Amino acid sequence: xxxxxxxxxxxxxxxxxxxxxxxxxxxxxxxxxxxxxxxxxxxxxxxxxxxxxxxxxxxxxxxxxxxxxxxxxxxxxxxxxxxxxxxxxxxxxxxxxxxxxxxxxxxxxxxxxxxxxxxxxxxxxxxxxxxxxxxxxxxxxxxxxxxxxxxxxxxxxxxxxxxxxxxxxxxxxxxxxxxxxxxxxxxxxxxxxxxxxxxxxxxxxxxxxxxxxxxxxxxxxxxxxxxxxxxxxxxxxxxxxxxxxxxxxxxxxxxxxxxxxxxxxxxxxxxxxxxxxxxxxxxxxxxxxxxxxxxxxxxxxxxxxxxxxxxxxxxxxxxxxxxxxxxxxxxxxxxxxxxxxxxxxxxxxxxxxxxxxxxxxxxxxxxxxxxxxxxxxxxxxxxxxxxxxxxxxxxxxxxxxxxxxxxxxxxxxxxxxxxxxxxxxxxxx
Numbered sequence: 001x002x003x004x005x006x007x008x009x010x011x012x013x014x015x016x017x018x019x020x021x022x023x024x025x026x027x028x029x030x031x032x033x034x035x036x037x038x039x040x041x042x043x044x045x046x047x048x049x050x051x052x053x054x055x056x057x058x059x060x061x062x063x064x065x066x067x068x069x070x071x072x073x074x075x076x077x078x079x080x081x082x083x084x085x086x087x088x089x090x091x092x093x094x095x096x097x098x099x100x101x102x103x104x105x106x107x108x109x110x111x112x113x114x115x116x117x118x119x120x121x122x123x124x125x126x127x128x129x130x131x132x133x134x135x136x137x138x139x140x141x142x143x144x145x146x147x148x149x150x151x152x153x154x155x156x157x158x159x160x161x162x163x164x165x166x167x168x169x170x171x172x173x174x175x176x177x178x179x180x181x182x183x184x185x186x187x188x189x190x191x192x193x194x195x196x197x198x199x200x201x202x203x204x205x206x207x208x209x210x211x212x213x214x215x216x217x218x219x220x221x222x223x224x225x226x227x228x229x230x231x232x233x234x235x236x237x238x239x240x241x242x243x244x245x246x247x248x249x250x251x252x253x254x255x256x257x258x259x260x261x262x263x264x265x266x267x268x269x270x271x272x273x274x275x276x277x278x279x280x281x282x283x284x285x286x287x288x289x290x291x292x293x294x295x296x297x298x299x300x301x302x303x304x305x306x307x308x309x310x311x312x313x314x315x316x317x318x319x320x321x322x323x324x325x326x327x328x329x330x331x332x333x334x335x336x337x338x339x340x341x342x343x344x345x346x347x348x349x350x351x352x353x354x355x356x357x358x359x360x361x362x363x364x365x366x367x368x369x370x371x372x373x374x375x376x377x378x379x380x381x382x383x384x385x386x387x388x389x390x391x392x393x394x395x396x397x398x399x400x401x402x403x404x405x406x407x408x409x410x411x412x413x414x415x416x417x418x419x420x421x422x423x424x425x426x427x428x429x
Contacts, residue, residue: 026238027190027374032059032213036228052226053124066091068111073120075138082138084118087111089149105155113175116144150174163189163429189428209249209424210374211235235373242372245269245425250381252421257411259283259302259399263419273314279306279328279358298402299337306330306358320367326360332389334398352398359386360419368425375427383419 035056053073060067070087089111097104117140151174157167164186171181183196190208195201201220207213213230248267253260261281268276282303308328316323334352362383371378389395392413400409 027210028061028063029234030059030061031233032061032230033057033233034059034213034215034228034230036215036226053120054127055228064093066093066107066109071118071120073124075124075136080138081141082121082136083116083140083142084120086114086118087149101159103157103159105153105157107153107155109149109151109153111149112146113149114144114146116140116142118144147176148174157185207249209426210238210376212376212424235376238374240372241375242369242377242425242427244427245368245377246428248275248423248425250421250423252381252419254281254385254417254419256281256385256387256417257415258405258409261302261304263421265421267310273312275310275312277308277310277326277328279308279326279330280304298404300399300402300404301335301337302332302399304330304332304356306356308358317367320365321363322367323363324361326358328358329356330358331355332395334395336398336402349398349401352394354395355390357388360384362419364423377425377427379423379425381419381421381423385417385419386414387417388414 033056035054037052037055053075055070055072057071058069066089068087068089068091070085072085072087073082074085075082089109091107091109093105093107095103095105121140151171153169153171155167155169157165159165166184166186168184169182171183173179173181179199181196181198183194185194186192190210191206193206194204196204200222203218203220205216205218207215211232212235213232215228215230217226217228219225246269248265248269250263250265250267252263254263255261261283263279263281265280266278270276280303283300306328307330308326310324310326312322312324314322332354334354336349338347338349360383362381365380365382368379369377389411390413392411396409396411399405399411
């Protein structure tokens with residue numbers, strides 16, 4: 001990138017850092033660091049590839065001012081195309097009308113969009129080396145360009161209760177061309193759902209736990225999904241408002257039958273010692289590259305969903321450990337896609353659906369309420385899982401079509417595993 005382009009971009013990026021000098025740490029002022037990918041589907045949808053190699057962003061919110069820095073590396077092995085993208089925008093919001101329930105907001109934004117060879121291939125190559133993946137030697141296409149970005153968002157919303165707000169917006173936008181986007185949303189405190197149209201329909205789920213945020217976008221017309229984990233650095237400094245957890249969310253990792261899963265869980269309290277649980281595991285794996293065809297990849301989308309019951313015997317808690325027992329049952333979807341080249345871009349095998357039963361015994365490390373950030377409390381979960389999979393022979397035949405498995409691989413019906421994860425308790429009221 002030339003100095004003529006680089007110097008203005010650096011000066012623009014210094015703006016959000018300057019605003020931190022006048023920063024007050026509450027939920028009107030946040031420092032959000034995030035990273036996302038289509039593989040982070042969290043089991044909410046089938047994760048067709050959108051060719052995003054990696055993505056990261058920084059958002060600084062300081063009252064009505066907002067600064068957003070977005071970096072994206074795009075690699076399409078089918079079309080032999082590689083390009084990077086950097087977007088920086090500065091926004092300002094004001095409210096011409098704020099009543100007891102109705103609110104009208106206007107937000108103006110302006111910025112730049114740099115697209116082309118920004119050198120992110122070097123970072124991607126380093127990531128592939130760390131994860132023992134083959135790096136795709138795909139060239140950058142075209143010259144690096146810097147284009148203006150601008151939008152004007154008009155938002156009308158209505159507060160149904162103290163915690164729930166619904167609204168609609170329209171967004172005239174100039175980004176490579178002029179377009180008009182629109183959408184509707186429902187927020188519960190800071191979390192919520194939205195449906196937007198920007199040339200195609202997208203449904204977004206946002207779970208805001210304060211210091212930790214998860215966002216999942218599902219494109220309804222192109223079968224694409226994109227998950228983002230977000231860390232709020234301001235959570236360290238905000239006032240602690242947590243008193244007791246009304247619900248919980250957990251995320252961790254484990255290996256089952258040689259397949260690595262990301263495991264997440266939601267818990268709805270029935271009493272101080274009992275909960276209804278929703279268990280979800282998923283894996284998409286990383287593309288498997290074959291030496292004889294560098295464009296050949298195998299995308300695996302395996303996800304499990306189970307509903308169950310969790311019991312925490314308080315009389316057995318000791319020192320820093322709080323034990324629990326969980327039992328649940330559900331179903332698993334096994335889905336393989338073979339991606340070759342531009343002549344045969346994708347072959348999807350028919351999905352296999354099987355049932356499974358789940359038993360988990362474990363402990364929470366560090367008593368609840370010891371580690372508190374804003375309205376959330378954090379605990380470490382260490383557990384022993386025992387899963388029984390029905391139709392294990394069919395699962396073996398199915399997953400063996402993925403060449404990541406060695407000859408003679410067997411998917412065991414009864415399999416133990418170790419789970420380690422983070423549990424977030426949320427004070428919702």
